[in-house]
Amino acid sequence: MRNSILEIFKLEDLRSPWTSRLLFLLLLLIRSFPILAPIGDTDFTAFYDWAETMLNDTEKMANATVADIPLTKGNLLFLGISFASLFLCVMASTIYSGIYIREYRMGKDDNTLPVIKTGNMIGRLFLMTLLLAVISVPAAAVSVFFIFVMVMAVPCIIMYPSCYLSGDSGIFGAAKDMIYRTRGYYLTNAKNICIILLLNWILGFIPTLIEQVSEPAAMITESFIFVFILLALARYAGIIYCRLLEHPYVPEPVGTPDNDIPDNYRD
Numbered sequence: 001m002r003n004s005i006l007e008i009f010k011l012e013d014l015r016s017p018w019t020s021r022l023l024f025l026l027l028l029l030i031r032s033f034p035i036l037a038p039i040g041d042t043d044f045t046a047f048y049d050w051a052e053t054m055l056n057d058t059e060k061m062a063n064a065t066v067a068d069i070p071l072t073k074g075n076l077l078f079l080g081i082s083f084a085s086l087f088l089c090v091m092a093s094t095i096y097s098g099i100y101i102r103e104y105r106m107g108k109d110d111n112t113l114p115v116i117k118t119g120n121m122i123g124r125l126f127l128m129t130l131l132l133a134v135i136s137v138p139a140a141a142v143s144v145f146f147i148f149v150m151v152m153a154v155p156c157i158i159m160y161p162s163c164y165l166s167g168d169s170g171i172f173g174a175a176k177d178m179i180y181r182t183r184g185y186y187l188t189n190a191k192n193i194c195i196i197l198l199l200n201w202i203l204g205f206i207p208t209l210i211e212q213v214s215e216p217a218a219m220i221t222e223s224f225i226f227v228f229i230l231l232a233l234a235r236y237a238g239i240i241y242c243r244l245l246e247h248p249y250v251p252e253p254v255g256t257p258d259n260d261i262p263d264n265y266r267d
Helices: 005-009 017-036 045-056 058-063 073-093 095-106 118-143 147-157 160-165 173-181 186-203 205-210 215-246
Strands: none
Touching: 005 186, 005 215, 017 073, 017 095, 017 215, 045 058, 073 095, 073 118, 073 215, 095 118, 095 160, 095 215, 118 160, 147 173, 147 186, 160 173, 160 215, 173 215, 186 205, 186 215, 205 215
16 A cells, blocks of 8 residues: 555545546535525624624623624524535545545455445445534534543544445444554554645635635635545545554564564554
């Protein structure tokens, strides 16, 4: 298996490049929908003025209630659709991991692992989306109080779609396997995820520059970058999952001489 960091960004490197192209276009449309065809009220001037007042007056901030937030029903509708498009975009991107794992196994002559059918993979994606849609709200509320723990868990969480969409685990068993599979590879995952997010941060300057000329163009460019980074993360998850199965972590026994350490532990 090729291990170059550049492999993460070769999104078209599938059996059919059109698979990734069509997926990219679909995600771009989902992410751009609230921008191209906004539904609801996009005028948040009153909210921005209220927020600025709260920041400048700590006494008012201390006495403020949720009812004081100047958001119209139109504002809430727009925010709801925007968050829904973001969630669907993230979830749909995970199918890239399943596609990569499936094609990788199909291309190996000595493969002994199951090759999931495309229809089953789509069904699993639908079920996973429903489950995460249900638990995402309470999970987001809890994560506010345990933000550090959630951030530290990202290198494991990113493996969940691969464990499930590969067909190797059930929807609940995948939660256990995402931890089991990443043993010994946590720091490697964290490093590579940081590289991808660093690229996202660098590319983020492009929409800022374009915004000086055209705000809609800047928003579309931002969506383009967002989708690219999502698929890069999904491709990385697929690549590392295949590697984890081929080279599982083997802890070094206490007192084992260096020349007796298994080769996959040295990796």
